[in-house]
Amino acid sequence: MFSSATPPPRQPSTPTLLGVDIGGTGMKGGLVRLGNRGKSGSLRGDRFRLPTPQPATPDTVARTLAQIVSELDHRPKAPAQDCPVGVCFPSIVKNGACLSANNIDHSWVGTNIQERFEEALGRPVTVVNDADSAGLAEARYGAGQxxxxxxxxxxxxxxxxxxxxxxxxxxxxxxxxxxxxxxxxxxxxxxxxxxxxxxxxxxxxxxxxxxxxxxxxxxxxxxxxxxxxxxxxxxxxxxxxxxxxxxxxxxxLKNNAGIVGAALAAQSEAGLPD
CATH class of the missing domain: 3.30.420.40 (ATPase, nucleotide binding domain)
Structure with missing residues (x-):
């Protein structure tokens, strides 16, 4: 047993990263609890949502993303502002680049999404297909756990x-x-x-x-x-x-799956521990 003068060792806090889900009508982000304990896979606080700009070109979407990340960065439980950000995006994504545009502006095709967002945010960004993001989240924390x-x-x-x-x-x-x-x-x-x-x-x-x-x-x-x-x-x-x-x-996980999966992808890409 521990004496009153010797407090027990503290468990490491649950890691938190930013996840952002870019959709055709709305862009939403949140602070995601990662790890394997307690409320892992849930959001810390409410989601923050802004309408997807129209037209949703690389420049307009990057500016809106920067607004969302700035809001999340200033929340009390936000991680350090040089931590990576995970973003899920509605296209085929390979090596950070957009290869399809079924439900987004065609000006994205051929654009390196990761580089464009890293320029806008000044920090590492991991970009993943939106359905892949939901799949990661459901497999880790949801119905596929x-x-x-x-x-x-x-x-x-x-x-x-x-x-x-x-x-x-x-x-x-x-x-x-x-x-x-x-x-x-x-x-x-x-x-x-x-x-x-x-x-x-x-x-x-x-x-x-x-x-x-x-x-x-x-x-x-x-x-x-x-x-x-x-x-x-x-x-x-x-x-x-x-x-x-x-x-x-x-x-x-329903509407939070994309946000949670994007944060998971950023954690994996950066090699951060659970």
């Missing part, structure tokens, strides 16, 4: 995003929405936007999801499907209507 084998996180929104995580390791840029389904890209038929655009009932939409998930299941043989995106808030409307061999569950 403790699941062995192959976990596929599928986000249903404006398009269809995907993240492939095998034994906790991310396989980047898993563009599952670009698979062909019924002669077109899968996201043109089975995204949440397609359901709204065609005014499909939930049973009608479930028929399309059944086709899509059965196709993905046959190709990749996953051990778990996790469904993210806005409709993950309404799993009872469509998940019970699907008949798959693979377990399928809603995402747990």
């Amino acid at each position: 403790g699941v062995s084998g192959l976990v596929l996180v599928i986000t249903l929104g404006t398009g269809i995003g995907g993240a492939m995580v095998h034994e906790g390791v991310l396989v980047p840029n898993f563009e599952v929405g670009s698979l062909e389904l019924d002669g077109v890209m899968a996201e043109a038929r089975a995204s949440a936007k397609a359901r709204e655009r065609e005014d499909l009932s939930w049973p009608e939409y479930a028929v399309r999801l059944q086709r899509f998930f059965s196709h993905v299941e046959r190709i990749f043989s996953p051990d778990l499907f996790i469904v993210g995106g806005g409709i993950s808030k309404r799993p009872d409307d469509y998940l019970p209507l699907l008949d798959l061999n693979t377990p399928i569950v809603p995402a747990q």
Whole structure:
């Protein structure tokens, strides 16, 4: 036992990093608790959100990102201002560069996102695809926590995003929405936007999801499907209507998944301890 004059050794505090999620209509960031204890994977305080500038060019987005990071830097529990920032971005990202522009301004294609953001912030930045970011977060802290084998996180929104995580390791840029389904890209038929655009009932939409998930299941043989995106808030409307061999569950981190996964990616890139 410790005497009153000898306090017990303090446990190291849970590491905190900044994560920012860049979307088509909004950019949001937060301070993320990392590590493996207590409230790890949650945010310290509220998210800070600003509208995505229109047009969302490299210059306008970089300026908005700097505003978000400045706000987070001045919060009481923020890490040192030279700590890396994780950013998730709605495109294929390879070696920090943007390679696609399905749902963003086409001026981004060929731009080195990481370099542009590091210039704007004056600190290290790690950039990751938005679906990959959500997949990292769900595998570490959400519905995929403790699941062995192959976990596929599928986000249903404006398009269809995907993240492939095998034994906790991310396989980047898993563009599952670009698979062909019924002669077109899968996201043109089975995204949440397609359901709204065609005014499909939930049973009608479930028929399309059944086709899509059965196709993905046959190709990749996953051990778990996790469904993210806005409709993950309404799993009872469509998940019970699907008949798959693979377990399928809603995402747990919901709208914070991108922020949390971006911070995780920055932690890994920088080689920071848990």
